[in-house]
Amino acid sequence: MIDELDLAFDENAEKGRPRHRRGSRGGKKSGGKSGVAFLMAFVLLAVLGGGVWFGYTKVKDFFVAADYDGAGGAAVQIDIAKNSTLTDIGNVLVDKDVVKSTKAFVNAADANPKGKNIQSGTYNMKKQMSAENAVTLLLDPKSRVSKGVTIPEGKTANQVYDILAKATGKKVDDFKAAAKDPEALGVQDFWFNRSNNVKATKSIEGFLFPDTYEFDPKASAADMLTTMVSHFNTVAEETGFVDKSQSARNLTPNEVLTVASLAQAEAGNKDDLGKVARVAYNRLYVGTPEIACGCLEFDVGINYYYQLTGRPTKPSGKMTTAELNDPKNPYRLHGKKGLTPTPINNPGKAAMEAALNPPKGDYFFFVAIDKQGHSAFAKTYAEHQKNIDKAKKAGVL
Known part of the structure; x- marks a missing residue:
C-alpha cells in the first residue's frame, strides 16, 4: 500500500517540479538519459526535415517544369519531322540537351502567340537554352537550315x-x-x-x-x-x-x-x-x-x-x-x-x-472549254465538234 502511494506521489511530482527520490544518486543517471533523448530527438527532427525537403522538391518539380536559364552554349543542329506536335518537338530538344524538359518547352510554346507555328526542318540551336529562348529561336527564319522543297504535281x-x-x-x-x-x-x-x-x-x-x-x-x-x-x-x-x-x-x-x-x-x-x-x-x-x-x-x-x-x-x-x-x-x-x-x-x-x-x-473525246481549264466530254466526234465550237467562242482555242 505504501509502495503504491509512493508511486502515485512520484507521478504527481514529475508533472510538477522535480523531487529527490529515495535511492537516487544525485540525478547523474537521469541526466544521461536526457542527453540521449535530446540527441535522438535532434536526429529524428533532422530526418523529418530532410524528408519534408525531399518531398517539397519533388512536388515543386511536379508543378514547376525543369528549365535551363539563358540563351544556351554550344551549337547543335536539330531536325523536326513533318507533322510533329509540340510534345514531339520538345522530346527532340531534350534528347539533344537543348532544353531541360519537354514540359518546360510545351509551356513556353503555349505562352507564345506564335508557338504553334513552328515548322518542320533543320535548325541551328544551342545546348542548355531556356525553353522560352528555344521557342524564340525556332520561330526565327534565320535559324532554319532547310526551308522545304515543294515538288508540284505533274512535274517530269x-x-x-x-x-x-x-x-x-x-x-x-x-x-x-x-x-x-x-x-x-x-x-x-x-x-x-x-x-x-x-x-x-x-x-x-x-x-x-x-x-x-x-x-x-x-x-x-x-x-x-x-x-x-x-x-x-x-x-x-x-x-x-x-x-x-x-x-x-x-x-x-x-x-x-x-x-x-x-x-x-x-x-x-x-x-x-x-x-x-x-x-x-x-x-x-x-x-x-x-x-x-x-x-x-x-x-x-x-x-x-x-x-x-x-x-x-x-x-x-x-x-x-x-x-x-x-x-x-x-x-x-x-x-x-x-x-x-x-x-x-x-x-x-x-x-x-x-x-x-x-x-x-x-x-471518248474532251476539250477545254473555259479559261479555268474545265473540259467538256463527248461520246461522238459530232458532239466533240460542238464542244470545240464552244471553246472557240470562249476564246480558249
Whole structure:
C-alpha cells in the first residue's frame, strides 16, 4: 500500500517540479538519459526535415517544369519531322540537351502567340537554352537550315531535278546519275511489268512523289530521290494501288500509273482527272468506229519526248501531222496503239486514285472549254465538234 502511494506521489511530482527520490544518486543517471533523448530527438527532427525537403522538391518539380536559364552554349543542329506536335518537338530538344524538359518547352510554346507555328526542318540551336529562348529561336527564319522543297504535281523527272538543284545547291547531273538505277532508289522490279509479260522501260518517271520535303542539308542526290520514292511507296500502299490496279482495272500497276500521269498532264483541273482517265481506258480497251485502233491520240506524249531529248516543246495547236505521227518518237500516241513506254510525269495522289477508280461513262473525246481549264466530254466526234465550237467562242482555242 505504501509502495503504491509512493508511486502515485512520484507521478504527481514529475508533472510538477522535480523531487529527490529515495535511492537516487544525485540525478547523474537521469541526466544521461536526457542527453540521449535530446540527441535522438535532434536526429529524428533532422530526418523529418530532410524528408519534408525531399518531398517539397519533388512536388515543386511536379508543378514547376525543369528549365535551363539563358540563351544556351554550344551549337547543335536539330531536325523536326513533318507533322510533329509540340510534345514531339520538345522530346527532340531534350534528347539533344537543348532544353531541360519537354514540359518546360510545351509551356513556353503555349505562352507564345506564335508557338504553334513552328515548322518542320533543320535548325541551328544551342545546348542548355531556356525553353522560352528555344521557342524564340525556332520561330526565327534565320535559324532554319532547310526551308522545304515543294515538288508540284505533274512535274517530269527532269523538272524535279531542276527544282531540287536550285533548292539544295546540288548538280542536276548528280540527280540524273542517281536516277539511272530506279531499283536502287526503292522502286521494286514488279513496277516495270506490263500485260502479256511485257517489260516497261525502267525509268524513275512516275515514282518521284510530288509533295513538300525537308531534306537534311547533308543528304546526297540519291538520298533525296530515295526519300521521294519511299513517299510514293507509302501512298501506293495507302491507296491499295497495286491490288486495285489488278483487281479493279485488270491491268498492271505500271499501266495504271501511266494512265494517271496522262490524266495529270491532260486534265486542266482536279475535277476532270477521273473523266480523262475514263477517256484513256475507253480508247485503249473499248474503242469506237472513230478511234478503232486503240490509239490514245493524246498530244502530251510528243512534248514529253521533246523535253526528254532537250528540244523545245510546242502548244498542241502548232504541232504538225508529221510531228504527231513521227515513227521515231517512242512517246507518240497518234497512229500507235497502247500507252507510252513509261509514265510521262509524276502524278499526285488525286490522279492516282482517279486512274484507279474513274467515273463510269462512254467518254471518248474532251476539250477545254473555259479559261479555268474545265473540259467538256463527248461520246461522238459530232458532239466533240460542238464542244470545240464552244471553246472557240470562249476564246480558249
